[in-house]
Amino acid sequence: MLKxxxxxxxxxxxxxxxxxxxSKGLGLMFSKKxxxxxxxxxxxxIISLHMFFVFYPIDVLFLNKNKKVVxxxxxxxxxxxxxxxxxxxxxxxxxxxxxxxxNTKIGDILSF
Numbered sequence: 001m002l003k004x005x006x007x008x009x010x011x012x013x014x015x016x017x018x019x020x021x022x023s024k025g026l027g028l029m030f031s032k033k034x035x036x037x038x039x040x041x042x043x044x045x046i047i048s049l050h051m052f053f054v055f056y057p058i059d060v061l062f063l064n065k066n067k068k069v070v071x072x073x074x075x076x077x078x079x080x081x082x083x084x085x086x087x088x089x090x091x092x093x094x095x096x097x098x099x100x101x102x103n104t105k106i107g108d109i110l111s112f
Contacts, residue, residue: 002036002092005109009102011094012036015112027093029053034095038112044087051078059099061110062088069108074099 002012015036018024024039030053041047044065051058055078062071062084070086075096092110104110 002038002110002112004102004104005111006105007103007108009104011092011098011102011104011110015092027054028058034058036095036098037093039091039093041089041091044089046084046087047091048081048083049076049091050081051076054078057096059094059096061090061092061094061099061104062086063090063092063110065089067110067112069104069106069110072099072104072106 001010002015003010015038018027018037018039027037034056049060057075057077060073060076061069064070067090070088071084073082076082
């Protein structure tokens, strides 16, 4: 379960973890419907994302090693690129509007 500790809102009951290079590289490419993915990296670093071959918008959260939201992107559109300003150890891809629906903000700590 993916949950916001500040407001106790559940962002997703069954997120999928992407820990190996193949699952991280594939992400949501070519998928037909949005799902929640948690990308796990060995250490905090600047990790750019692309939306090539993802055909619907999503929300994205960038978390530090303490699972604190350090940056977010709502309505990340297909065929765009984002280069975050803050390093992250975890990146969470969510169905569009999840950030707004769960009132998730920079500084919130998530549990999973």
